[in-house]
Amino acid sequence: xxxxxxxxxxxxxxxxxxxxxxxxxxxxxxxxxxxxxxxxxxxxxxxxxxxxxxxxxxxxxxxxxx
Numbered sequence: 001x002x003x004x005x006x007x008x009x010x011x012x013x014x015x016x017x018x019x020x021x022x023x024x025x026x027x028x029x030x031x032x033x034x035x036x037x038x039x040x041x042x043x044x045x046x047x048x049x050x051x052x053x054x055x056x057x058x059x060x061x062x063x064x065x066x
Contacts, residue, residue, distance in 0.1 A: 001012075001036075001037045001038065001042050002021075002022060002024060002036070002037075002038045003038060003039060003041060004038060005018070005019070005020040005024075005038045005041055005051065005053060006020045006021060006024045006025035006028060006036065006051065007014075007020035007021060007022045007024075007025045008020060008025065008047050009025075009049075009051045010038075010041060010042075010044035010045075010047075010048050010051055010053040011044055011046060012041055012043045012044050013041065013042050019040065019041055020031070020041075022034060023047065025057045026031045026048075033046065033050065034054060035050050036050060036051045036052070036053070037054060037065070038052070038053055038054070038055075039053065039054055039055035040053075040055055041053060041055055042055045042056070042057035043057065045057060045063075047063075051054060052065060057065045
């Protein structure tokens, strides 16, 4: 669980920028992980593979990970 997303996954910023962490992406590429749960980017709420952005915005206020 981290605050920031990895670069390129559920990390939209303003005006087509990405706000994810390059170093976190490199770290997770080298180490096995079950899931990566993060927030920070409210516009990136959702799931992509094993990455879950739980930063709620608008009407979406919860995520169930089972």
